[in-house]
Structures are given as structure tokens and as C-alpha cells.
Amino acid sequence: MSDWLSILLYIQIGLSAVCLYRIIAGPTIPDRMVGIDIFGILVVGICAIIAIQTERSFILDIGIAWIILSFIGTLTLAKYLSGKKLNE
Amino acid sequence: MNEMITIIFICIGVLFNIFGCIGLIRLPDVYNRLQAATKCVTLGCCSILTGVLFHFGISGAGIKAIVAIPILFFTATVAAHALIRGTYRFGTPPDKRTVKDDYKEAVK
Amino acid sequence: MKYIAVFILSMVFWLLLTFSLTVPNLITGSVASALCSAFFARHYFSGVYKFIQPARYFWFMVYLAVFIVECIKANLDVAYRVLHPSMPIKPGIVKLKTTLKSDFARTLLANSITMTPGTITVDIIDDYFYIHWIYVRSEDPEEYTRMITGAFEKYIKRFAE
Numbered sequence: 001m002s003d004w005l006s007i008l009l010y011i012q013i014g015l016s017a018v019c020l021y022r023i024i025a026g027p028t029i030p031d032r033m034v035g036i037d038i039f040g041i042l043v044v045g046i047c048a049i050i051a052i053q054t055e056r057s058f059i060l061d062i063g064i065a066w067i068i069l070s071f072i073g074t075l076t077l078a079k080y081l082s083g084k085k086l087n088e
Numbered sequence: 089m090n091e092m093i094t095i096i097f098i099c100i101g102v103l104f105n106i107f108g109c110i111g112l113i114r115l116p117d118v119y120n121r122l123q124a125a126t127k128c129v130t131l132g133c134c135s136i137l138t139g140v141l142f143h144f145g146i147s148g149a150g151i152k153a154i155v156a157i158p159i160l161f162f163t164a165t166v167a168a169h170a171l172i173r174g175t176y177r178f179g180t181p182p183d184k185r186t187v188k189d190d191y192k193e194a195v196k
Numbered sequence: 197m198k199y200i201a202v203f204i205l206s207m208v209f210w211l212l213l214t215f216s217l218t219v220p221n222l223i224t225g226s227v228a229s230a231l232c233s234a235f236f237a238r239h240y241f242s243g244v245y246k247f248i249q250p251a252r253y254f255w256f257m258v259y260l261a262v263f264i265v266e267c268i269k270a271n272l273d274v275a276y277r278v279l280h281p282s283m284p285i286k287p288g289i290v291k292l293k294t295t296l297k298s299d300f301a302r303t304l305l306a307n308s309i310t311m312t313p314g315t316i317t318v319d320i321i322d323d324y325f326y327i328h329w330i331y332v333r334s335e336d337p338e339e340y341t342r343m344i345t346g347a348f349e350k351y352i353k354r355f356a357e
Contacts, residue, residue, distance in 0.1 A: 001091050008102050018109040022121075030118045030175040037167055038112060038125045044160065045105065045133040048140045048153070049098065057149030060140070064156050064213075071163035074171060081174030104271055111278040119328050120287055123316050124274045130311070131271050148215035155212050165307040172328065173319050188288030188335070191318055191326045 002053070009049045016042050033077045040070025094143045101135030104128045117183035118175055126168040133160060201247065202233040202240060246356075255355040262347055263308060270313040277314075277330065288332040289318060292325050292341045296349065301356035308348045315344055 019042060022035035047063035111124030137153045137160070144150040176191060210225040211217075246252060277285060296302050306317040306325065314330040327344060334340050 001095065004095050005098070008098055011102050012105065015105050015109045018113065022112055028118060028180055030171070030178060030180050031121070033171060034118060034122050034125065035112070037171060038108070038129055041129045041133055041160070041164060042105065044156070045101065045136045048133070048136045051149065052094070052098075052140055052143050057144070057147075057152060060149055060152040060156065061213075064152065064159065067156065067159055067163055071167055074167040078167075078170035078174035081171075082177035104275075107271070107275040107278055111274060114278060114283065115285070116283075117287075119316075120285060120330055123314070123328065123330055124278055126316070127270055127274050127311060131267060151212050151215050155209070161311075162307065165310040168310060169306065169317055172316060176318060183287060185285060186287050186289075187332055188290060190291035191289045194291075194319070194321055194324075194326065 005049060005053050009046065009053070012042065012046050012049060016046070030081060033074070033081065036077070037070070037074045040066065040074070043070075090142055090145075094139045097139035097142060098136050101132040101139065104132035104135065108132065116185070118180055119172060119182060122168060122172055122175075126164060130160060130164040198240070199233045199237045202237040203229050206232045252355040255351055259348070259351040259355065262351065263311070266308075266312045266347060270311060273313040274330075284331065286331050287329065289326055289328050290332065290337075290340055292327065292337065292344060293323055294325055294345070294349070296353060296357065298357060301352050304356055305345065305348060305352055308352070309344060312344070312347070 016039055019035045019039040023032050023039070026032045026035060043066055044063045047059050047066065051057060051059040051063075105128065108125045108128030111128065112121055115121045115124055134157050137157050140153040141150045144153070177195065182189065206229040207225055210229060214221055214225070277283060294302065294305065296305055302320060306320065309325070309327060310316050316328045318326040318328050320326075329340075329344075332340075333343065
């Protein structure tokens, strides 16, 4: 059980590294922003697996807060892309 | 038994995450990348959270996992919607294989 | 009426997150929910009476089942397109007309379209949805409208209109 969880956790962290590749190497600016968005969702999965491994439930709180903060960040980036003011 | 179900759900979730990240690398332009990555990664993380629910049962942590699933669905889809609209307004050209573009005249 | 609905919703959310019924917890939750409803309730909920009609909950369950099946199909579809060596994609942006009227129902339909096979909503202008499709299977407006929204629109109309 614990070995399996460790392997899955490492795979998940490797996938975040794939998103980092897209953030660094993406040919256009929107590509980098897609990488940031997907990275924010993957971290929630990492939080969930760590919560099972350590048997502590407060890590899920961190996950929920991370979802909402990454949502706000992505909305700000999208507004920046479409060239509008932030109060519109 | 619960441990088995937990591991199976988390395996399915990580598998979908892998598909999403392969799509993020392989597909040709930003619209298709956003499409593949959002769908697969959102369902993958929801599957992992379902595994957490089976591990903790109906307790504080399990209920938190249930609450996180609809929040994840709504925020991920709305963020994808905002990003793709911003990308189009930014002026990124679509891939060469695009066959139809009805949105062009609506923007102007 | 609006204020009471927002208060009850945020109180339920707080109780689910903390999952304890002690007195200090209840007092903190009710103060926070009262603040939330005082500040934000005037922006939400055009028709509160919809919450107390039981038939809507039944149709919501049916919609949820259809939605989960479509969502899994969507992911298998994306996995097939990504893993195939030659990547069979034919992307395009199509335009379709909706018959739904309320804002909540339109948001729900847009989210459902985003999670179904190969489609993602780009924008909503007046009555028209603009949808990016990863593999354009037909050029005829009536046919692709039926293909994209056919599974959801009738259920959403029953519980959210």
C-alpha cells in the first residue's frame, strides 16, 4: 500500500515537471499560461496523495485553498491576455 | 478491501493525468493543448479525490474530499473558458489544420 | 429571501468543511455566513423558489448520471487522439444557437460542453455559443447542434430554467 502510494506520488511530481517544461519552452505566451493552469490542478492531486500517506486531513484544506487561488490567478492572466482592464 | 479500491481509483487518476500531460507535449497548437489537458487532468484529480474519500470514509477528511470535487469542476472549466477566450483575443493563430472558424467575424 | 438562501448555503458549506457541531463552531459559522449574505447576496439567485421544488432535484440526479458517463467517454476519446501515432485531429470553431434563457442554465450548459468529448466553449454572444471542436465531424448547423448539446439541453431545461 505505502510503496504503491510512493510510486504514484513520484509519477505525479514528474508530471508537474512536464508542465514546467511547457512553461519554460512554450513558443507563445498563452502556452505558458496553459502550463501554469494545469500545474495548479496537478498540485491538488499531489496534496490528496500526501494526505493519504500521512493520515492528516489538514492537507486537504491546503488543496481546496490552492484550487481557489489558482483559479483567481488564471482569471487574472486571461484578463491580461484579452487586453482589458482588470475592473471590467 | 477499502485499500484496494483506494489504490485502484488513484491509479486511474494518475493514468488520466499522464494522458493529459502527453497531450500537453504532443498536440500542435495552444487550443488543442488546452482542450486535452483540461479534460484529462480535471477528471484525473477528481478520481484521486474519490480515492481519498474511500480511504477516510465518511469523516471530516472524506467530506472535505467530496466538497473539493464540485469546486474543482467549476473552477477548472471556467478557467479554461477564460483562457481560450483570452488566447483568441490575444491573436494567437490557430494551427494549419483548422478547417472552420466562425468566431473570426464575431470578434471584429 | 435571497439573503436567507445565501445564508443557508454558506452555513451548510461551513459545516461540511469543519464537520463538528460544537457551540463555538456554530457561532463562528453563523457570523461568517451572515457577513457573506450581507455583502454578496444581492448579486446572486434570480429565482430562489426553484430550490423548494422536489422534481428539480430528480432531474438533477438524471443529469448528473448522464454527465459522468459523457465525461468518461470524453477522456477516452482524448486519450485515443493523443496516443495515436498520426494524431487524427481536424480542429475548428463552430457556432450554435441555444434555447436556454436564464444565466445559470447557460453557465451549466457551457460547463457541460467543456467536459464532453472534444469540445470547449470559447464565448457566448447573445444567443450563440462559439465552440472549439477538436474533430469537426459535420458542417451542417442542425446536425452539429444535435451532436453537441443533444445529451444535456433537455435535462438542464427541466431543472434550471
